[in-house]
Amino acid sequence: MMLKIGEFSRLVQVPVPTLRYYDQIGLLKPGEVDCLTGYRYYSLDQIPRLHRILALKGLGFPLEQIAEVLATGISPEQMRGMLRLRHAQISQQLVEAQNQLTEVEARLQYIEMEEQVSRYDVILKHVEPLLVASVRAILPSHSASGSLFAEVYAAIGAHVSKALDPMPSEGGQTLVIWYDSEFKEQDIDGAAAFRLRCRVPEHGRMHVHELPAAMMASTIHHGPYNTIGQAHEAILKWTKANGYRIVGPDREVYLYNKPPIRRDDASYITELQYPVEKV
Structure with a gap:
């Protein structure tokens, strides 16, 4: 029929x-x-x-x-294989959906408590290993990290043109690494670093090393350095609300600035990265 x-x-x-x-x-x-x-x-x-x-x-x-x-056609064993793979895919989707649900709940809770929408959007991102030249020191304040960049740049010396990434300016891509596990206002363990394209000879206090790959909680601070603490606070709140813990030094990656560096320049763009893992 x-x-x-x-x-x-x-x-x-x-x-x-x-x-x-x-x-x-x-x-x-x-x-x-x-x-x-x-x-x-x-x-x-x-x-x-x-x-x-x-x-x-x-x-x-x-x-x-x-x-x-x-x-x-398909054999029973092939069908079992297809179903096992599909089971794994669905399981992963459920984990991702649960993570999204947790973050939605955290954002709702923040709005209900603060009666405002946070200006900082925190995301999870995988960061590849990063080769850097850095000088690490105990600093009297967070702003004192700026004084270390000239020392790193001078130590790189004749290798500057071939070794430095050209962003955010011709001076190279810079970042600060904060090693303290809790907030401190003085005697701060920090390092000023330049991102490298290739290894260069170490000189003086300048150390060449690779920052490890990590899953990062990341946010963008578009504003002056003297208000960047708000971005750090936003990430710390996010990690706690979403069930993560910090597992290493955090970084401030300077995506845009221009000399002379000023603490109050609102045009600067900085990415904050905190290595995290699920509790």
């Missing part, structure tokens, strides 16, 4: 556009096509194939993979 596409659609409760698309990609061809009118006709014998398509689609398999399964 042959049914027109509309009749077959009503019987199997699959929209006509979907049946036409399955025909177009070769997943479910009509049993017959009238050469004069172009009408598509389907047989009842095609219902089991359609149900298998719908079942596999309901499990989340892409149509291309379903077409391959139907064309070549």
